[in-house]
Amino acid sequence: MAERPREDVPSEAGAEEAVKIICLGDSAVGKSKLLERFLLDGFRPQQLSTFALTLYQHHARVDGKAVLVDFWDTAGQERFQSMHPSYYHKAHACIMVFDVQRKVTYKNLSNWYKELREFRPEIPCIVVANKIDADMKVTQKSFNFARKLSLPFYFVSAADGTNVVKLFNDAIKLAVTYKQNSGDFMDEVMQELESFDLEKKSEDLSDQEDSSPEEKPPSS
Amino acid sequence: MACVAKKCGVRFQPPSVILIYKEKDKFRRRVMPVRNFSQFSDCGVAAEQLKNNPRHKAYLEGVSLRQLEKLCRLLKGHLGGESLAESLGKLQQEETIDPEEDMNKLDDEELAKRKSIMDELFEKNRKKKDDPDFIYDIEVEFPQDEQLESCGWDAESCEEV
Ligand SMILES: Nc1nc2c(ncn2[C@@H]2O[C@H](COP(=O)(O)OP(=O)(O)OP(=O)(O)O)[C@@H](O)[C@H]2O)c(=O)[nH]1
Ligand SMILES: [Mg+2]
Numbered sequence: 424m425a426e427r428p429r430e431d432v433p434s435e436a437g438a439e440e441a442v443k444i445i446c447l448g449d450s451a452v453g454k455s456k457l458l459e460r461f462l463l464d465g466f467r468p469q470q471l472s473t474f475a476l477t478l479y480q481h482h483a484r485v486d487g488k489a490v491l492v493d494f495w496d497t498a499g500q501e502r503f504q505s506m507h508p509s510y511y512h513k514a515h516a517c518i519m520v521f522d523v524q525r526k527v528t529y530k531n532l533s534n535w536y537k538e539l540r541e542f543r544p545e546i547p548c549i550v551v552a553n554k555i556d557a558d559m560k561v562t563q564k565s566f567n568f569a570r571k572l573s574l575p576f577y578f579v580s581a582a583d584g585t586n587v588v589k590l591f592n593d594a595i596k597l598a599v600t601y602k603q604n605s606g607d608f609m610d611e612v613m614q615e616l617e618s619f620d621l622e623k624k625s626e627d628l629s630d631q632e633d634s635s636p637e638e639k640p641p642s643s
Numbered sequence: 644m645a646c647v648a649k650k651c652g653v654r655f656q657p658p659s660v661i662l663i664y665k666e667k668d669k670f671r672r673r674v675m676p677v678r679n680f681s682q683f684s685d686c687g688v689a690a691e692q693l694k695n696n697p698r699h700k701a702y703l704e705g706v707s708l709r710q711l712e713k714l715c716r717l718l719k720g721h722l723g724g725e726s727l728a729e730s731l732g733k734l735q736q737e738e739t740i741d742p743e744e745d746m747n748k749l750d751d752e753e754l755a756k757r758k759s760i761m762d763e764l765f766e767k768n769r770k771k772k773d774d775p776d777f778i779y780d781i782e783v784e785f786p787q788d789e790q791l792e793s794c795g796w797d798a799e800s801c802e803e804v
Pocket of ligand 1 (some may be wrong): 500763764
């Protein structure tokens with residue numbers, strides 16, 4: 424588990440809120456570099472199947488409460504597309520990145536966004552313009568993708584660090600808020616109620632579980 | 644030896660790498676023939692041999708292997724009948740990112756090549772954790788209001804959503 428010196432880690436992990444934040448975007452837009460910049464060396468990523476998926480754990484505090492954050496980072500390469508369903512599973516927020524130097528990566532945002540919404544129709548999503556150090560002039564231009572969808576939009580640089588910490592801290596806050604207020608939470612309450620009910624007639628259990636597409640177990 | 648590499652280049656006949664360096668406030672020139680070199684030679688190997696050559700080693704300390712390899716590629720291009728402009732063009736192309744390329748379709752090796760080209764600028768602009776002026780949390784506001792000039796990338800992409 425990654426432990427950062429600047430946060431005080433709660434003694435019992437059970438007291439923590441836990442959220443999952445996923446990163447999306449084309450190959451080489453800088454998703455991994457952004458995470459590394461945010462976590463510095465306070466992380467020990469867990470790497471699965473040749474870079475297709477990297478998991479980072481991070482301890483944060485939101486409104487004085489300890490939050491355990493799982494960052495999921497996947498490769499943009501198309502050959503990893505088949506694993507996406509499990510990637511989206513139970514995510515609480517999404518960071519969607521493009522490279523200000525490459526138009527294709529901006530154009531592709533709409534595809535990433537469409538896929539995200541198929542699996543997670545409601546979760547907060549932040550649009551991120553990375554590599555502004557390469558060309559500061561882009562920060563004087565308007566990028567309408569985020570505005571049209573009313574999504575938060577950040578100019579950042581993983582190289583010089585501009586707005587990286589703010590981006591991730593805001594994403595964590597959004598994820599926590601979503602988890603606390605969302606249908607997800609309701610789903611869990613409902614399931615709780617159902618399981619009370621089902622203790623008596625347990626034959627129905629399988630039917631009930633299949634009814635929610637968002638709660639499918641990862642198809643690994 | 645206190646010599647600082649300043650510039651390097653090539654001489655085609657005989658195939659040589661030329662180094663301009665500074666030693667005790669004086670500029671000097673060193674000609675280093677690339678031995679047994681033909682249009683079929685491996686430029687990576689030739690560059691390494693040059694760099695490790697006991698007679699040149701000290702002078703080439705400040706010259707990267709990559710730079711030497713590029714110079715050898717110019718020599719090789721010439722031996723293969725290319726013009727200097729052609730050889731330079733090829734080198735340039737391999738070192739720049741094609742902004743239109745869809746990198747999601749590349750295999751690992753090709754993607755790694757693109758990333759190593761990107762790394763040059765990344766490392767140049769990078770503020771490292773150990774730098775004395777490193778600041779962890781840098782916040783800069785870039786307001787996105789209506790008056791801004793468009794990035795020019797929006798034409799179709801927004802309609803699709
Ligand atoms: N100039 C500059 N270059 C950057 C920045 N962030 C990333 N890069 C460069 O972009 C390259 C790709 O970054 P990665 O973090 O590997 O990209 P990724 O989105 O994780 O890519 P995949 O995992 O392949 O999908 C790096 O090798 C860096 O050279 C940045 O803020 N500025
Ligand atoms: Mg990556």
